[in-house]
Amino acid sequence: MEYLTFGMMALLVITASFLQSLIGLGYVLLVAPFLVLYDPNFVSVGIAGFFSGIMGTLAGLGGPPMAILYQNEKGSVIRGTLSGFSILGTVLSLLFLEIAGKFTLNDLKLFSYMVPGIIAGFYLSKYAISFVDKGYIRKAMLGVSFLAAIVVIIKALKL
Numbered sequence: 001m002e003y004l005t006f007g008m009m010a011l012l013v014i015t016a017s018f019l020q021s022l023i024g025l026g027y028v029l030l031v032a033p034f035l036v037l038y039d040p041n042f043v044s045v046g047i048a049g050f051f052s053g054i055m056g057t058l059a060g061l062g063g064p065p066m067a068i069l070y071q072n073e074k075g076s077v078i079r080g081t082l083s084g085f086s087i088l089g090t091v092l093s094l095l096f097l098e099i100a101g102k103f104t105l106n107d108l109k110l111f112s113y114m115v116p117g118i119i120a121g122f123y124l125s126k127y128a129i130s131f132v133d134k135g136y137i138r139k140a141m142l143g144v145s146f147l148a149a150i151v152v153i154i155k156a157l158k159l
Contacts, residue, residue, distance in 0.1 A: 028150075045069065052065040061148055
């Protein structure tokens with residue numbers, strides 16, 4: 001039990017549906033406005049990482065805190081930072097889910113559905129870089145992050 005993260009402990013004592021609703025609302029109302037105020041530094045990245053870890057483990061929504069924090073950076077910095085962060089965050093979430101006994105074969109199956117999209121996105125990204133770096137990346141990141149939070153809330157409430 002001492003190896004569990006805060007997010008995993010919460011997942012063990014509170015229903016996933018309630019937590020997903022809370023995560024989505026918390027993101028929209030608290031995390032996003034806070035992170036907009038700060039540039040990436042040791043403290044703000046730590047705070048964003050904390051929320052990202054909790055949100056990613058509980059609701060599959062780990063990217064938005066970092067995306068918001070890095071929204072004013074150059075496209076190349078955003079892509080590199082978020083890619084590395086996503087990979088590390090996913091591996092750590094899966095590891096802690098396994099330690100907590102919450103990782104199932106269904107999770108592996110769902111991940112396998114994403115692999116073709118990941119490969120296609122990686123391949124097609126070289127063609128999208130010039131478009132994305134023309135100032136659209138900030139709007140796209142914030143829009144996708146907000147929509148993801150809304151989807152998590154709707155899914156959790158089963159509306």
